[in-house]
Amino acid sequence: MASKNGGNKASTGASLSRKMQQLRSATHSSAVSEESILKDASRYIQELKEKVVKLIEDVENSYQDPLPVIKVKTLKKGFKVKVFSENSNPGLLVSMLEAFDELGLDVVDARVSTTNTFLLEAMQEGGSGRIDDQAVEQALAQAIRKWKQQQQD
Numbered sequence: 001m002a003s004k005n006g007g008n009k010a011s012t013g014a015s016l017s018r019k020m021q022q023l024r025s026a027t028h029s030s031a032v033s034e035e036s037i038l039k040d041a042s043r044y045i046q047e048l049k050e051k052v053v054k055l056i057e058d059v060e061n062s063y064q065d066p067l068p069v070i071k072v073k074t075l076k077k078g079f080k081v082k083v084f085s086e087n088s089n090p091g092l093l094v095s096m097l098e099a100f101d102e103l104g105l106d107v108v109d110a111r112v113s114t115t116n117t118f119l120l121e122a123m124q125e126g127g128s129g130r131i132d133d134q135a136v137e138q139a140l141a142q143a144i145r146k147w148k149q150q151q152q153d
Contacts, residue, residue: 067148068092068118070140072133078105078125079136083144085118092118092147099143100124103131 020034029040068085083096093112100107105124113119124136 068144070137072137074133075123078123079133081120081122081124081136081140083118083120083140087118088114088116089118091151092144093120095143095147096120096140099139103136103139
């Protein structure tokens with residue numbers, strides 16, 4: 001029986017050594033001792049956990065608060081603008097009106113709802129003849145990004 005135990009110990013030792021080398025390789029450890037390999041593996045696992053938490057937060061943030069949808073249509077004397085978001089977005093209306101002002105557009109008619117969602121439908125006139133619907137849309141998108149950044153700060 002003594003030889004069986006001795007054989008099992010040698011087999012177990014070789015198996016453990018192989019597993020430690022696999023762990024060392026999987027965790028990109030340069031350690032030699034078993035203790036150091038285990039410490040490196042523990043650190044590696046902690047780093048992976050932190051990365052997973054950050055990825056989950058990023059995914060949740062991207063789905064929870066999508067950017068508002070902007071539609072701009074050119075009219076004879078200006079533009080018809082529609083901005084919609086699934087959230088009420090406090091302060092967004094002010095950012096939109098400031099963007100119109102910076103473009104030199106006067107709001108001549110508007111319908112706004114900020115109860116559970118955000119909806120702005122507005123008719124603008126004015127601005128220079130060089131402003132097109134894409135310029136208005138880009139200015140509003142920039143105003144939304146600026147507003148969103150202010151909300152996060």
